[in-house]
Amino acid sequence: MELREIEIFLALAEELHFGRTADRLHVTPARVSQAIKKQERAIGAELFRRTSRTVQLTPIGVELRDGLAAGYRQIQEALAAAATAGQGITGELRVAYSAAWSGNLIVAAADRFRAHHPHCVVHIQDSQLNDPLGPLRDGSTDLVLIELPIDEPDIVNGPVIFIEPRALVVPVGHPFAERETVSVEDLAEAPLVNITGQPQYFLDLHYPRRTPKGRPIPRGPSTTAWQEVLALVAAGKGVSPTCARAAHYYARPDIAYVPFRDAPPVEYGLLWSATGNTPKVRAFVRTLLETAAA
Template sequence: MFELREIKCVLVLSEQLHFGRTARVLHVSQSRVSQTVADIEQRLGAQLFERTSRRVVLTALGIDLIAQLRPLYEQLTALYSETVAMARGMDGTLRLGFVGAAAGRHATDLTKEFQRMVPECGVTLHEIHFDDLFGPLRRNEVDLMVVRLPVREPDLKVGPVIASESRVLAVPLGHPVAMRQSVSFEEVAAETVFSAAGTAPDYWWEYHVPSETPDGRKLRRGQQVSTCHEVLSLVAAGHGVAPMSESAAHYYYRSDVAFVHINDLPPTHVSLVWRAAAENKKIRALLRCATQQVERSHEPDRAAAQIAALEHHPSARFPTPSRFEPPAA
């Protein structure tokens, strides 16, 4: 009988046809590969490989044996992985939702890290629009989602902050502030901002698109919107202005819209949200991935510093960024 390690050795050698390369693939010494093959051939009483100082080739017996061994080995390793996944509660698929293009980038980064750590579990990505913000979670269409805070829902849990961004104001190109480096939200108190269509909570929309300035001056609420593309089309048409996250200048760049840094609104924070009643091992594994990424990037430290600056020094301003440029083609 063959051991699994022996089967893997001859399979890799049949692909590489080189003892040194096979050893590197298997992370063993070349002498170990040679000894393993020799032991197998001795038990069989026949050669599987012909080797000279210049080349290694399969014998007719070796070709036949490899053809039968390979599918058996693949079935055994697949069965083992599936059994381990079931034991860990990691079998199946994790459905990850995201709201907006920037959240989509964070979802992609998390997916790559998750699949590196938990290769036996698949991941699917699903875009969610803010007109049905928590609907897919509550209808069990996604397991968790990448979304901007705040989230204050009794049936939902909030994970670590994975990113923070300052704010920009989307204005049409002909707007008086379009060519400026930064603007105070107080300066646009006479403008119209948009309302949210659908079921996004009022507190969530109010944080991202305030209906009043920091000093309490009221702004008009205009047309209801469902997507960022809809918001920017209305901005370009001169129907209003829109506070947005800084990354919107990249992900939603338009030649007829300018993005100007807002220097007196707090930053936005991106986090993971899931249903408390549906928490499972897959969700916790993704949260661990997110926590590790946060620790590497130190995003929470920067976010905390910005929040503290606003809370303790109301007149503090974020550093003015350079002028936004369109993304490279």
């Protein structure tokens, strides 16, 4: 029996219907019937009992199905492994993320990726707030899902995965906490807790020095960790912009998240090293896009 004939036999043994088997294998019912008749002639016995309403395996058909199924799975697995190896989708893939909501998506995509590429192990890790690009440059991370913009000659900007509205983190007793929304102009009225270690163009967008009308925005303390940002805000040292979804992941009794009504949204995109555009990186990008769409 040829591999295609084995596939037809096993599909019919599962479907027990010539039409459904044909649809599943993208062939005609006549092709299924011809293949089964050929197998029965070669074996010298019926494999299926057909009536106008039903299709059933004969005892010999059951024995053949049980004998072929395990071997067929091994063949399919070997072919899939060879294809994966040929594409270079083996070994390890290290994917980082900057925010908890990005991490949820990365985990779901990694599960989906492993199902299609079982010979590639995906390691998931946090991205350091003050140095998100260092691991890409030294090769300890292959991909990172992070807030944009990033514009570096040695870093590839992949697709934007999702876009989120902004909010302002304020102490719970602050006057802003009583408002339904805040404006970017309001940043001139409170010190801005910010981070260090990011490119200046990134900081200019997320932690601006002036409002759209040109008013200076006072500077509060700086830090290198998000939890420290929240602690400084809670202590009354200033306010800080963030993604509105942070309210669901980093809720605390001593801070409040107030939506911006006029701030540009936060874009989250994939980045990888210009020297790291490998088949497994491209495969994971495709998987992540499929997962995000689903």
